[in-house]
Amino acid sequence: MAEGQIYKIHSDFYYVNSNGQEFECKLREVLKKTKQSVFVGDFVEFNNGAIEKILPRSNFIPRPSVANIDRVIIISAVKEPDLSFSQLNRYISFAKYYGIEAVLCFNKNDLSSDDKMIEKVFSIYEPLGYDILFTSALEGLGLDEFKEILEGKTSVLCGSSGVGKSSLINAVSGLNLRTKGVSEKTQRGTHTTRHCEIISLDNKTRIVDTPGFSNLKFDFILPLDVDKLFPEIYKYRDKCKFQDCLHINETDCCVKDNLDKIDETRYQSYLEFVEEANSYQEKIKYQGTKTESTHKKHNDNIAVKISSRKRQSARNTLRQNVYKDIEDEGIN
Ligand SMILES: Nc1nc2c(ncn2[C@@H]2O[C@H](COP(=O)(O)OP(=O)(O)OP(=O)(O)O)[C@@H](O)[C@H]2O)c(=O)[nH]1
Ligand SMILES: [Mg+2]
Ligand SMILES: [Zn+2]
Numbered sequence: 102m103a104e105g106q107i108y109k110i111h112s113d114f115y116y117v118n119s120n121g122q123e124f125e126c127k128l129r130e131v132l133k134k135t136k137q138s139v140f141v142g143d144f145v146e147f148n149n150g151a152i153e154k155i156l157p158r159s160n161f162i163p164r165p166s167v168a169n170i171d172r173v174i175i176i177s178a179v180k181e182p183d184l185s186f187s188q189l190n191r192y193i194s195f196a197k198y199y200g201i202e203a204v205l206c207f208n209k210n211d212l213s214s215d216d217k218m219i220e221k222v223f224s225i226y227e228p229l230g231y232d233i234l235f236t237s238a239l240e241g242l243g244l245d246e247f248k249e250i251l252e253g254k255t256s257v258l259c260g261s262s263g264v265g266k267s268s269l270i271n272a273v274s275g276l277n278l279r280t281k282g283v284s285e286k287t288q289r290g291t292h293t294t295r296h297c298e299i300i301s302l303d304n305k306t307r308i309v310d311t312p313g314f315s316n317l318k319f320d321f322i323l324p325l326d327v328d329k330l331f332p333e334i335y336k337y338r339d340k341c342k343f344q345d346c347l348h349i350n351e352t353d354c355c356v357k358d359n360l361d362k363i364d365e366t367r368y369q370s371y372l373e374f375v376e377e378a379n380s381y382q383e384k385i386k387y388q389g390t391k392t393e394s395t396h397k398k399h400n401d402n403i404a405v406k407i408s409s410r411k412r413q414s415a416r417n418t419l420r421q422n423v424y425k426d427i428e429d430e431g432i433n
Contacts, residue, residue, distance in 0.1 A: 102153065106169075107143045108299040115152055117145060118299075126152050141297040141309065142168035142255070162199045165297050165311035167257050172202040174250065176260035176269065179235075180212040181283050182290070186225070190370035191317045192259060193231075194330040198322070204232045204250055208265040211237040225364045229332065238268035248273050255299070255307040262313025263290020270310050274302055278310060319374040320381045327374045328356075333363050334371055347375055 105119030117124045128139065129151045137155055139145075144156040161168040175192040177184050184207070196203040205226055207219075219235065226233055232250065236243035247269065250256070258266040263283040271278055281293040290313050297311045319327065324347055328335045334348060334356050342353035349372065351357075360368065 102146050102148050104144065104146055104156075106299070107139065107141050107145060109296060110139070110141055111296060115139065115145075117147055117152070118301075119147075124150065126150050128152050138166070140166045140168040141299060142170060144169065160199065160201055162195070162201060162257070162259075164195070164314060164317065165257065165259060165309075167297055167309055167311070169255070170201060170257050170309070171254040172204060173257050173259050174204045174206050176206050176208055176258055176264045176266050178209040178212075178261075178264040179207050179215070179218065180209055182261060182263055184218065186366040187370055187373070188261060188315060190367060191319075193226075194319070194370070194374065195317055196259075197330050204234065204256075206234045206236055206247065206250075206269075208236045208238060208269060210235045210242055211240045225367065236269065238265045238272040241272065244272055251302065251306050251308055253305045255309070257297075257309040257311060259311055260313060261290060261315045262292045264313065266313065267294050267310055270300060270308055274300060274308075276300065319377040320384075322378050323382055324375050324378040327371060327378050330374070331367060331371050333367065349375070 103119050103124075105117040105124065107115050108118045108123075109116040113127060115126045115128065117126050124147065126145075126147050127150060132152060132154070139152075139155055140158075140161055142161070143158065145152045146154040146156065158168040160170065162170070162173065173192075173196045175189065175196070177189055189205070193203055193205075205222075207222065223233060234243055234246050234250065236247050238244075251273070258269065260266060263281075265280075267278040267280045270276060271280065279293050281291050283290050292312060294310055294312045297309055299307050299309050301307050319330075325345060328338055328348065337355040337359055338346065338348070340355035341348065341351070343351055346354050346356075348354050348356035356363070
């Protein structure tokens, strides 16, 4: 039995790198039946072109679906498509939720000379501890710093379509991955990269090109957990009067008392995520009501409380749905 790492998946084919050699494999039938998710980056045991076992992951993110990574580099464009702080906060919080370090890279810097925007980026994200890079894949700006960030790690490039993920990889690797312009009509990327792929720059440095995606929603966590994704909000939560304070319109809320110290776009994102998390809570409440409807309610006024076990199982179902969505979409 050999061991290796999946570096690319195309429909039913899994491409495995084992000691520098590449193998085209399929999944063993028994493994298929377990419905276990298989990601680029997974370490596997394989034999005669058949993957027998997926080895435990050190970490993963489900979008783009990649396992065993050191960090996510969130790529935004300063223009074409326009920079969206709301999108950026989504990627940042997503990486935080999965416990993966993030670096922020702002590409297409040749298209803008907006110093105010650069200042804003630094003023919001530097105090939060993020490394920040401005690059131009086209004009070769900031590439030395970009390479430095990559050095000795496995980094996943993540961001909307058309921001220049593949172009940046081309610029630092000399490869010629497919890249394509942003549509003039919609100002959106054209989903040029269709699959995740690990690209080795040297023995220790690897970079994962991924398809762009943008419709990331926080409808898989509970509203009370959203503040954990925002350290600058979370640090006040112990001083809120109510333990279940959502920091929206409660009285004696320490977060509201300190709103002048929290960036507006960050708080706005917090509110958006809470709203999405509310719809998740409604969904599991509904599932809980259905499963608990056989129990006689003592008091109709009391909202149905779901046991943590049921909540977890509903959460798992939703997680599975996330994976299903990924598979249905085929790429992202
Ligand atoms: N002006 C400018 N254009 C760039 C830069 N980087 C990339 N582009 C252009 O932006 C377009 C999209 O680049 P891609 O590298 O395909 O973007 P991507 O993020 O890989 O997109 P997907 O694969 O669809 O997710 C291409 O036309 C690139 O030539 C840059 O630094 N400056
Ligand atoms: Mg691409
Ligand atoms: Zn509060």
